[in-house]
Amino acid sequence: MIDDKPSSEPEQEALANVILALGKPSFYRALLRFAKVVCDFEHLSVFGFTPTLMPRIEVLEGLEDASITSLSAQSYMGFGYHHADPALARMRQLSLDSGAPAVLTLWARDISDAAYRRDIYERFGLDGRISILGRAGENWRSVNFYKHSQKGGLTHADVAAISKRAFSLFAAEVRHLELVGETSGLADGKPPVAFFQALLVEIAPALSHREAEVCAHALQGKTGEGTALELEIADATVATLKRRAYAKLNITNLNELFAICLAAAARRSRRL
Structure with missing residues (x-):
């Protein structure tokens, strides 16, 4: 059973809070706080995708200024920047591979579309994002973590840290959806x-x-x-x-x- 005593290790305590929040409205807030402890992320978004990979906004969270996450996501959808998102190509590739979930890293400086780079990242001082891509039920989901440039920006250490935890974090995402009745059965991206x-x-x-x-x-x-x-x-x-x-x-x-x-x-x- 889960030990309810405070942990001396911040990550273990944050993980325990994620587990305790499964099936509850506080789940994604707890997930973002875990990412904050691990890599100092401050914003989280979750997108669901139709079978034809059209995205829809599912969850928006921000620890300091939640409006940043909301405005960024609205611009992403409203201006059609999702068409240029490399996540779509990655999901198409993964559709042929049973190894999902996978981790995708997008540094703002690498985005060739100047308007996309400006409106989604530079405008809000975001250095980029790390996404965990996987299936929940029959559909793809993208769990995205964002970091401010002033916080040191995304690092290769951040990518390694999220990659090591990707199976666990996405398994928690799928289990949460099951508990709230949003998907039936486990995903192909669930660990074997x-x-x-x-x-x-x-x-x-x-x-x-x-x-x-x-x-x-x-x-x-x-x-x-x-x-x-x-x-x-x-x-x-x-x-x-x-x-x-x-x-x-x-x-x-x-x-x-x-x-x-x-x-x-x-x-x-x-x-x-």
Whole structure:
């Protein structure tokens, strides 16, 4: 279960707040505060995309001046700058690849369209953005973090830090959407069963191979019946294995299982 004692490590405390905010209106604020702790980001936007990759504004957050995020996003859509956004080409490329989510970095200085560069970035003193691109349900989403030039601008260390945490952060995004009922089933961009199974072995070596396997399938969104069919075991056996695993992990439900895996993934990323 999640330890509710204050952490001595700011990142761990910020991550705990992200987990606790899953399914709540405060989720994206908590996600931005986590990015603030890790890389000093101050603005966040989330865009959803139709099957034809037409963007729509989903979330806008700002820690100091939220109007910057809002005005920037409105200009992005209103002036059609999304047509020049390299994220679209990246998503088309990723559509042929099961390795999403992916990280895209856009430095303002590299934008050849002067109006796009001025209206979205220079106007607000933003140095650029780092985006996590992935699927939620059938559609693509882009979770974008922005940094001010006066804060030192984007660095390669920022890119490395977000890249190491991309799987964990996007998994949290997908889980949040599931909890608020905005997507059914897990995305292709969700970490594979093997990823979850390896984390579970790391978290709880006492789990049997089958117990970890059943829990990993549950984290991928499979029903007990679906897991039973894939593993060629009885439904009742799946339920028993899951119950035993939960007892060993001292948890009672899938949300708690997801939370400890997310925390473990974050710890792993800091060791890379």
